[in-house]
Amino acid sequence: MRKYENLVIVKPTLTAEEIQASVKAIEEVITSNGGEIATTDTMGMRKLAYPIEKNERGYFHVIYYSVAPAAITEIERRFRLNEELLRFVTIKYDTNREIKAWDGLVEKANKKAAMSAKAAETPAATEVPAATETPVVEEAAAPVVEEVPVAEATPAAE
Amino acid sequence: MSEKRKYKKRFCKYCEAKVDFMDYKEVGALRFSLSERYKIMPRRLTGNCKKHQDMISIVIKRARAAALVPYTVTRKAVVTQPFENLR
Numbered sequence: 001m002r003k004y005e006n007l008v009i010v011k012p013t014l015t016a017e018e019i020q021a022s023v024k025a026i027e028e029v030i031t032s033n034g035g036e037i038a039t040t041d042t043m044g045m046r047k048l049a050y051p052i053e054k055n056e057r058g059y060f061h062v063i064y065y066s067v068a069p070a071a072i073t074e075i076e077r078r079f080r081l082n083e084e085l086l087r088f089v090t091i092k093y094d095t096n097r098e099i100k101a102w103d104g105l106v107e108k109a110n111k112k113a114a115m116s117a118k119a120a121e122t123p124a125a126t127e128v129p130a131a132t133e134t135p136v137v138e139e140a141a142a143p144v145v146e147e148v149p150v151a152e153a154t155p156a157a158e
Numbered sequence: 159m160s161e162k163r164k165y166k167k168r169f170c171k172y173c174e175a176k177v178d179f180m181d182y183k184e185v186g187a188l189r190f191s192l193s194e195r196y197k198i199m200p201r202r203l204t205g206n207c208k209k210h211q212d213m214i215s216i217v218i219k220r221a222r223a224a225a226l227v228p229y230t231v232t233r234k235a236v237v238t239q240p241f242e243n244l245r
Binding site: 086097105 | 229
């Protein structure tokens with residue numbers, strides 16, 4: 001078993017549910033070929049650095065897994081057949097240093113997933129600061145109006 | 159003869175930070191070794207050591223394949239969005 005990482009870009013033209021379904025299908029490809037998914041990291045919809053198949057945006061998803069090296073060719077073949085995928089990048093983590101880095105990345109992704117899960121649980125907390133921000137904008141707008149007569153008064157004094 | 163060094167001696171910033179591994183998904187960290195037009199900066203300008211230059215060139219090429227960093231930028235794109243999508 002060797003440690004791998006796969007970055008997958010799904011077409012942005014699909015709906016949210018279709019994207020989730022295709023991500024699940026991609027993970028299914030890995031598990032059906034004997035892979036063990038350590039963790040996944042959703043980077044979400046992002047702007048691509050250059051258009052791929054005339055798409056300016058893409059849904060980025062990263063999968064960390066370990067699998068026997070022989071299975072990678074089959075996994076990549078299945079990815080190439082998948083028309084919902086714009087691009088995939090497979091990275092091998094082989095040396096001791098790389099494996100250590102892989103462990104760190106998995107831990108980081110787990111932490112990120114836990115954070116986003118916590119944020120989803122308490123949507124009320126995010127709404128409160130948004131409500132307080134609106135009066136601040138009104139206060140800032142008020143002094144600007146007051147300054148206008150002052151500016152008019154100075155040329156008159158000269 | 160007593161020729162003075164034109165530039166000050168440069169040190170590898172990655173050695174100083176003791177970088178062991180670079181992640182191609184952290185695009186902001188790659189900025190240092192990329193030029194305005196997203197070319198890989200040569201070692202003589204950045205002062206990177208050979209080991210870290212080899213690492214960064216591999217990582218940048220991976221990020222390019224993953225559409226996180228552009229291969230090239232046209233003149234128009236350079237003016238309109240300087241480093242906007244690198245974050």
